[in-house]
Amino acid sequence: MLAPEWRLLELVSVGLQSDGDRAEFDELIAVEGLNWGEVLDQAVRHKVLHLLAHTVAARDGWGHLPRFLSEHFRELLRVNRHRLRLYRQAALDISAALEQRGVRVACTKGIALESTVYEGSGERYMVDIDFMIRPTDGETSTSVMRDLGYISGYYDWRTGDLHGFTRRELIAYRLNPDHLPPFTRVVDDAIVSHLSADLASSLTWTQCEYQVGMDEVLATVLRQAVPGFPGTIPVLAPQYQFLFTILHLFREAWKEEWLDLEQDVNLIKFSDVLRLWRRHHETLATPAFHRLLEHSGVVEPVAWVLVHLDRTFGTGLAAALAIDARVAPGFLNSASAPGGLSRRRWRGTMRDRLHARERRGLFENT
């Protein structure tokens, strides 16, 4: 039996799909003695606080919230909608400038999903704008970003200034060229201080055994409308968008080093995968997509993610793709130790791992 606080977060993460879901949500936020401190703490950790606020608003559940929380939730949504407008404009500007210089590019993750699978309601929280480029376009892309006023660096919250990366940090990016060093620029805005953009050139990571050619991934880029703006942004075709979202989750769940960066697997990553599936299942639950998985040699990591998703949320994606039996024994609870040299294992279910605040203790040597 799940605690109501956790069940509430799982429910908003997968979305209210039926009358039963909606009734359950209404009951959960009305539970007497519901520990809102626990709800908020886990919602922030899992980046679903805005999803929760939006769902409360959509269900008109304000009367069940502590009064202090109602106004805070409304403010969260207002600020996030404002921030999304800036991100949308920036995504349009950056992608247009890159394309003008011949860079094949696609917007990914939050900026690609917020107006489609999250319906542009301000419920999808994001801290940066993500793009996918080919590895050969790194230099040109860096030049474009500089022309747009971005620097390779980060925003200093104490001083309000931008700081370039240290030599040590830049060396780390050189040795892991699956991402360019993130770009940041200050924004002249009363609410949003700065914008950050992340340009990746791999669906996985530099030394990963699972690689999908970026020429193939970016060969079919679709145009997607941007709410409130006249232009369009380039996005990956549904099968590659789904594949990337899965492999991104796998990357941050399977590589143990993400634990230290507090970017380990969370509810919003599973939410992205599941919502993409719902939106594009007619394209994805097909022999063509299955062939793509086989041809790309990524059945194993995709099965890792989808079997965990299915077991946690009661869905049936892995079976629908006929890959539910394609996970070797022991692989589901495996992880890659730092350096990738040895395998580790983690104890419990994915739900146990998601719920745990101190996850390090779940990991052990094989």
Added chain:
Amino acid sequence: MTARSRPATTIDSDRDGLHTDLRKLLHRLLPGLATDVDADADLFRAGLDSLKAVEFVLAIEDRYRVEFRFADITYQRFKTIRSVADLVRGSSSPSSSDAAPC
């Protein structure tokens, strides 16, 4: 050439000597690594993770008083003792076209 060199660079011109020296530097970061690791062995498969690789680059720069160009700092160039040695040797060449005192 491959790096901006500082004055007073002292690099063992003897290939085996340089290889041995690099192995010692690496061994400090990876104590479990064999001290006679093959010059062509894949260091990343031998346990050099991304964080330790950064330490390795900085340790080499400090040891030989060189500063590699970012363009030369690649996964491929730091993959084996031999490729690292070639890079270090190139970085110390007095004829280096982009050599600049710090």
